[in-house]
Amino acid sequence: MQTFRTPSTTADADRPATLPAGLGRRSFLGLALGAGAVLTLAACGSDATPATAGGTGGTLKWGWALPTSWDPVTSSAGWDVHVLSLVYAGLTKENEKGDPVPALAESWKYTADGTSVTFTLRKGTTFSDGTPLDATAVKKSIERGRDHPKSLIAAQLANIKTVTAPDAGTLTLSLAKPDFQLPALFAGKTGMVVNPKAFEAGADAAALATKPAGAGPFTLTSYVQNSRAVLRRNPTYWDAARIKTENFEVYPLPEPSTVVAALQSGQYNVAQIPGSQVEAAKAAGLQVQVIPSLVVATLDVNIKKAPFTDPDVALALKYAIDRQELLKATAFGHGEVSYQPFPKGYVGHNDELDDLYPYNPQKARELLAKAGHADGVELTITTSVAQGVPELVQAQLKKVGITAKIEVIPASQATQIIYIQHSRALFTDQFAGRDSAVQAFQVLFGEQGLMNPGRTVDPELTAALDVVRRTPLESPEYPKLLQKATSIAVRSMPNVFLYTVPRILARSPKVSEIPAFTVVQRFEGVTAS
Template structure:
């Protein structure tokens, strides 16, 4: 048996994507915040533009809301600054020799905020609920898990295939663990969260505000230095900076258009590392995208720099893959494979038998956004007419694979394989062309699953799977939006954990 620590030691998941971004911004750290403890209780006043609709982690899914739910819920594992799975509720784990079973050892003596014990049975219940609850947003991420058994503090995850990605998978995005007693009534849990995380909810106004206090029973409570949290749904983006200036908030996610004003106001403005990637989603099972030449035309029609300049004010990055360039899964061999070339795009459409104006499509989106207008303009430049249609219930036809063309943005996943299968797999939720998948993708992903993360061949196996996935005609990636945050100087630097917001070790001074 080999421990996960040994298994993961060689897998450097270094993520330096924000190094160049952060150099243009105010440094994240502030010595005054880190050095001085407040004389009384400290309060984090956080304004978020993605305030959760659901507080049941099974329903909320793996979108950006998991960062807020992690105030309440601990997970089986979590992600460190290198993007590596490290202990959270599970203090250690090991695989069997075959690689088709992993045993997690849950810390002893822990309890949920309702007094229920945190043990193997609770973790087993969380996994099974995520797999089977009717409104679960997570069941598609857990297809490798065949059976879960529990004994005392141990939980044994038996797999349907060799899969060394499981510790990466069962982190904050997929396995935030709720009290099994509270989860017996999922509807109540959805608005009255009960977890074993760093904070406990004392008040919740749905869609508006939640008040929390420090959880003294959290396993790492000694490193949580914030006493209270007031989390509110952010008002209009233009008011965030003034709210931070006046002390209404001391922490907020920030729209790129507000970055300059926030810096001038003396706030700490920084980019938290992440895996954000926006794409144009195409349905290759519907005309005209059942013609590969039309898909290639779209690939060459996309000017990624325009998205970065107009939508992120230069703070984001152009991307043609679902990973940032410095990440282990990014495939350098696939970079700029379909460069911006509108003349070539027009030629491909002509070869496919289409004259300018022949192709007229509805671009169905959830909200009116400048991104949709950019896509509309870039398609028009090659002779494709898009009519933007806003549908608040857009997700239903999108996930039912009924749309012809749409847009999507993802915050990524901690497991690179999970990211790949979500986008390119035949049952991937982000694959508008289900059940289509590119040839060779399934075999490439299977090879990654079978490769231990500390094996020398792991990086190339992972990049080969990315390369195979990018053959998919269902997605055209455009740009990566920054995880842009602003805080008062009274708050010390946050750990630079990719895509996560971690309050471990963070202090708030008395100023």
């Protein structure tokens, strides 16, 4: 049986002390990579005596993004995971390298065939309102994610046949087929445990969209839609000793032209900034951290829409793009050219793909001629970004005979138009990565994948991913099998990957260094004075 146990001390919580030999070397990341109504909430647990030490005062003001929903089941953006992690906890979390490590579960065991996994929960944990967080509560939360008619995480949980809670501290999942990805999957939105009191009979489950009910490091105390979320440290959080900031505020993504001034004025003391503002932030005396992430800029191609119904046109697009020029001009060199969904150092990154589709206008023109477009072809670039990438892509396509017009749609409508209605041929986007590598493949290339607008699948890729699921994460074969799946996906699917997008955070000198978590940004140990 595959076993994972928690380290013996809280200080070592991110260091997998008893991982099977070699997993550290085969880690997920081998390198550190309009205003609505005001909603006021009870600060559940905020007046309780802290169960552990921590909380040194101060307020962290984060210019980042507000979630599409505070309910992890109906949240529609991968980006939401960063803020939802402030108010929810999962059975697992991921350390700086991307390895799944204990969180609400202190250990887990798989059966040898991978068709059942048992989690042992920490004793004495509660939700932020004081309700016991036991195996029955986790069971109900998982079943809701799998079975809720509007669940956007259901596809990731479909393989779970039954969830049983034989006692308060034990949870067993029986699977339809082997799947060793669950510890990684449960580190993200899919594994966030929602308090059943918020959705069981008599509860207004729809309220979860604005009133989260979790067991995370903070509790939401007030929320102004599209404007601000105010949170307070949760003293009953299982790892509360490492949460030093007493208050936390989250704001929408700042305007690039004003973010440095807003940081100087104190409107924020930590904020996401674009590459274009790095030098200005440094000149203003701000601290700047460039944290590797799983985000990659992409062009999403719908091969059921002309002119991409011809595979040669879709292939020509990959050679027509000068990724280095895009990286330099739009990201000011922060990031790396990429031809695949995973960054260098990630276990799924395949080095053989590093220059698979080099900029080659002549080859692009030849492929277009082969498709019957020797005299050129017209298309539309749909985007939710007013300037930058779309204009440069438009200019690059013109050089190979593709005349493109630009259509700008509201970001709030992009998911509906592009990924639900499937009504556009080409869209500029960014893929936020996922905690589980197989989940990332599902989102990008799966039959129901949100970022697969054509909803086409490759049987060879499906078979390769099935093998990956059946392989324990600590197996020496796992990296090779995952990289094989990456190669099949990149060669067979139409997605055009452009460059990696690091998380660039500027902060006041009064805020301590932000931990470099590659997958989900967390704030253990951060202080603000």
